[in-house]
Amino acid sequence: MSQCVNTELGEMLHAYETGVLSEHDSEAFEVHLIECRYCRNEVLRFETASTMIRHDPTFRDIADSIESSKPEPKSFFKSILSFLWPNTPLIFKPAIGFLLILLLAYPAYLGVMVQTGSISVESIGPGERVMTLSAYRSISVPSFAADESVRIDLSASYQYIEYDGRPLIIRIVSVETEKEVFRSDDWQLSQELRIPANSLDPGKYSLELEDPKGEIEFNPREFRVK
Amino acid sequence: MLTMRGPVCWSVWATSVVYTGRAVSIPWIDSVNDGSEDISKQMWLFPGLKASLFAELTRAANHRIIAATFSNQPVVFTMNELVLKAIAGDTEAEKEVFEELLTTFRFLVRRRLRWVSHEDSEDIAQDACRTVFEKYRSIDFSEGFAQWSYGVLRMKIGNALKKHRRDSKDSRAIEDIPLALGAENPNPGFKIALEKCFRVLLKSHARYARILNLSYQGYDTADICSRMGVTAQNCYSTLNRARSHLMSCLQEAGGAV
Numbered sequence: 001m002s003q004c005v006n007t008e009l010g011e012m013l014h015a016y017e018t019g020v021l022s023e024h025d026s027e028a029f030e031v032h033l034i035e036c037r038y039c040r041n042e043v044l045r046f047e048t049a050s051t052m053i054r055h056d057p058t059f060r061d062i063a064d065s066i067e068s069s070k071p072e073p074k075s076f077f078k079s080i081l082s083f084l085w086p087n088t089p090l091i092f093k094p095a096i097g098f099l100l101i102l103l104l105a106y107p108a109y110l111g112v113m114v115q116t117g118s119i120s121v122e123s124i125g126p127g128e129r130v131m132t133l134s135a136y137r138s139i140s141v142p143s144f145a146a147d148e149s150v151r152i153d154l155s156a157s158y159q160y161i162e163y164d165g166r167p168l169i170i171r172i173v174s175v176e177t178e179k180e181v182f183r184s185d186d187w188q189l190s191q192e193l194r195i196p197a198n199s200l201d202p203g204k205y206s207l208e209l210e211d212p213k214g215e216i217e218f219n220p221r222e223f224r225v226k
Numbered sequence: 227m228l229t230m231r232g233p234v235c236w237s238v239w240a241t242s243v244v245y246t247g248r249a250v251s252i253p254w255i256d257s258v259n260d261g262s263e264d265i266s267k268q269m270w271l272f273p274g275l276k277a278s279l280f281a282e283l284t285r286a287a288n289h290r291i292i293a294a295t296f297s298n299q300p301v302v303f304t305m306n307e308l309v310l311k312a313i314a315g316d317t318e319a320e321k322e323v324f325e326e327l328l329t330t331f332r333f334l335v336r337r338r339l340r341w342v343s344h345e346d347s348e349d350i351a352q353d354a355c356r357t358v359f360e361k362y363r364s365i366d367f368s369e370g371f372a373q374w375s376y377g378v379l380r381m382k383i384g385n386a387l388k389k390h391r392r393d394s395k396d397s398r399a400i401e402d403i404p405l406a407l408g409a410e411n412p413n414p415g416f417k418i419a420l421e422k423c424f425r426v427l428l429k430s431h432a433r434y435a436r437i438l439n440l441s442y443q444g445y446d447t448a449d450i451c452s453r454m455g456v457t458a459q460n461c462y463s464t465l466n467r468a469r470s471h472l473m474s475c476l477q478e479a480g481g482a483v
Contacts (some may be wrong), residue, residue: 005304014465015447018438022446027376034330034372035305044333046469049420049476053438055340056417059424060442066428067435 004038013039017050168209175204175222185212200225309371313363328355331379338383342390350386354379423475427468434468437461 004010009032015021016029033040043050053059172182181200208220303311303319305326311319331351339347358375365374428435433454440450451461 011459011462011466013462014469015462017469018441018465020437020441020447020450020461020465022448025447027380030334031372031376033334034327034376035370037326040326040330040333044329046473047333047336048416049472051337051340052417052420053424058417058421062421062425063428063435063438063442066425067432067439 005036006032010036010039013042014050017043017046017054019054168211171208171210172200173206173208173220174201175206177203181205202226306371309362324355324359327358327375328352331355334379335383339386339390342386346386350382351379354382357382419476419479420472423472423479426475427472431464431468431471433464437464 009029012021012025012029016026021029029039033043167186170182170184171180173180202225204222204224206220206222211217305323308319308323312323328351331354332347335342335347335351335354339350342350354375357378361378362371362375428438433456436454437450440453445453447458447461451458454461456464
């Protein structure tokens with residue numbers, strides 16, 4: 001007979017051989033073996049091998065060692081890490097982690113810098129350029145067209161700086177000629193500074209803010225007028 | 227077709243099947259199929275057989291025989307059909323039934339009672355076969371021949387177990403008694419080939435390895451399936467696929483399975 005007479009039971013063939021079946025299913029399969037020549041022949045043909053797999057400790061050890069040598073399933077986070085840095089030697093992983101922390105901490109570090117006195121020229125409004133002191137700073141040099149008025153708004157983000165009520169000095173200096181093109185000695189944080197159109201020649205300028213008592217130092221911020 | 231009746235009818239039909247390998251139809255099957263004849267009128271031939279089972283068997287056999295005749299293939303009888311023929315007096319069928327039964331019983335005894343000697347397992351299998359032979363003509367096959375004869379074997383195995391526990395001073399559980407594998411497999415190269423194939427197979431079939439390991443730990447199908455989150459059907463398919471690969475590997479390695 002070339003086919004199993006009961007495919008539902010016939011599917012349990014290797015499960016029976018390896019002892020995976022419950023006692024109830026084993027008995028059902030054994031009854032089936034009496035009826036089905038195909039399954040009987042298969043079981044007899046594989047008897048030696050299946051007996052070894054089922055009872056010989058060597059095979060149990062093989063199965064155990066192979067399964068335990070397989071890596072644990074990775075979590076989503078670990079999978080991402082291994083995707084980003086595949087095959088990274090273990091010794092470098094702390095270094096990579098430290099570098100990552102530095103990169104993530106840098107913006108916060110910049111924010112701290114702002115609070116201890118630095119200038120940034122940030123936002124650009126329609127029709128006029130707006131420079132603000134901000135906790136976030138742009139690395140690139142902002143540029144403005146010479147025919148546009150430039151408003152320097154230092155009040156927006158700097159109110160949290162401790163300046164002890166003192167008026168600050170604000171200067172705009174040409175980088176090329178080192179000529180001071182604008183100065184205000186009593187500029188208050190709540191004050192708006194507007195520079196008329198065409199008052200700045202094309203070139204690179206530096207915006208500087210100073211504390212008259214020198215208790216807070218502000219890093220100068222450059223901008224360009226085209 | 228003419229509806230023939232009685233033992234003569236059956237004998238003629240059975241003999242023609244045995245000697246020619248095919249038959250057109252079981253003689254009384256037409257009346258069974260169309261319901262025109264009361265089946266119980268034929269039942270005196272088979273005192274131990276229930277009418278419903280008899281009708282089912284003859285109907286199934288008839289369909290297969292007709293199909294085999296048209297496809298020009300030799301008719302292969304199922305165990306239940308052979309038993310029917312044997313009950314009707316066909317000695318060839320009877321011989322075939324008990325040869326197959328003894329082969330199966332030997333295997334089942336070997337599997338169930340791994341610790342008994344070859345002679346003892348042969349005795350148990352033959353004893354069970356003898357009991358079946360003595361009773362099968364008069365027994366009520368309400369569950370089918372296979373189920374009943376398996377019950378006989380199980381009883382013999384149970385008796386052997388009881389006897390072993392009574393006589394033996396070995397207090398270990400049956401499963402803990404080691405099996406003399408060398409005696410079963412005189413070819414030492416076979417184990418080496420099997421080990422090699424088994425190792426390769428487990429490396430490429432992680433699920434097979436998992437199922438086997440859980441099985442070694444004592445879990446049965448239901449537990450394994452719930453732990454692995456698969457259906458029993460998937461579990462069986464995985465095992466059978468792995469078995470096919472293992473067989474192929476062993477054949478390629480030149481070892482007879």
